């Protein structure tokens with residue numbers, strides 16, 4: 546286990562900065578997920594930690610050591626990629642033990658490490674099979690096993706689940722979480738999938754255009770997004786954003802609908818804002834959670850429903866903007882029906898319309 550520190554780390558390709566002086570400290574044993582849309586620089590950041598990309602500026606420390614100039618094999622890391630890169634002609638046992646064998650470790654040590662990794666990952670019955678005779682999830686477990694046997698200081702995962710189908714992905718998420726609980730290593734995990742980030746991370750690092758936009762626990766970034774990018778990226782469905790102008794303690798929308806400001810916020814009249822409401826906080830009256838202290842009511846026409854079993858997503862229109870609301874006690878709602886919705890103002894967010902920055906401060 547080791548801490549990892551990134552200090553003013555820059556990556557430049559020619560004149561193009563793709564990672565802009567980022568700073569991040571990861572504690573020993575922490576599971577940190579780098580998440581963001583395609584091209585935001587998360588893989589490049591991970592590859593710089595791994596030593597697979599040179600850094601253009603700044604410092605990377607693993608434990609106490611500055612590793613800027615160390616080759617990957619001297620960093621004591623293990624990396625798991627989305628294409629598992631198993632050796633097809635070797636058995637699972639040989640795949641698992643390969644790196645130790647190359648390092649000329651005694652056979653007894655290799656056998657013990659392989660047996661232990663196989664046990665942790667439930668691979669023992671498959672040790673004599675070759676990768677061609679394994680399912681996608683089993684191959685992924687072998688790839689993780691290869692990383693474990695080396696007892697690395699830090700595990701690096703680069704979108705390890707993106708080749709798996711949805712069901713397997715959610716199973717493997719649980720496996721990875723259990724694995725982390727068992728071995729307790731420091732993990733840096735890259736994904737573009739916010740659900741993966743939310744479910745796995747001790748802390749999430751949200752990246753956009755080569756910058757770190759927010760770092761926090763899953764709940765912190767969900768409950769207190771610093772801007773509209775994070776607000777709409779984290780959480781499903783994305784947070785609804787309604788454009789309006791502040792007037793006398795209310796947000797006045799394009800069609801004149803006035804919704805009181807979230808409690809505790811003081812914003813000067815005339816300021817252009819976006820009111821952020823998650824689907825969970827705008828529900829048809831009589832079909833929702835008990836009301837919170839500060840409620841507002843709006844009427845909306847439902848355009849589409851999406852029944853999800855225990856809840857139903859309702860698509861409706863408010864002041865010309867599509868809004869997604871939730872109904873917890875499903876009943877049949879016909880498209881075109883006009884319903885009265887309650888909004889939990891305590892749970893709403895407010896952002897500056899131009900910068901997108903949260904005004905909750």
Ligand SMILES: Nc1ncnc2c1ncn2[C@@H]1O[C@H](COP(=O)(O)OP(=O)(O)OP(=O)(O)O)[C@@H](O)[C@H]1O
Nearest residue numbers: 558563581582583584585586587588589590736737
């Ligand atoms: N060798 C390269 N030369 C020039 N630009 C590059 C090179 N490698 C990556 N980039 C650019 O750097 C940026 C960051 O790429 P990176 O792969 O880190 O993004 P990412 O967030 O991991 O995206 P994805 O999820 O699509 O892999 C992108 O704009 C990409 O086009």
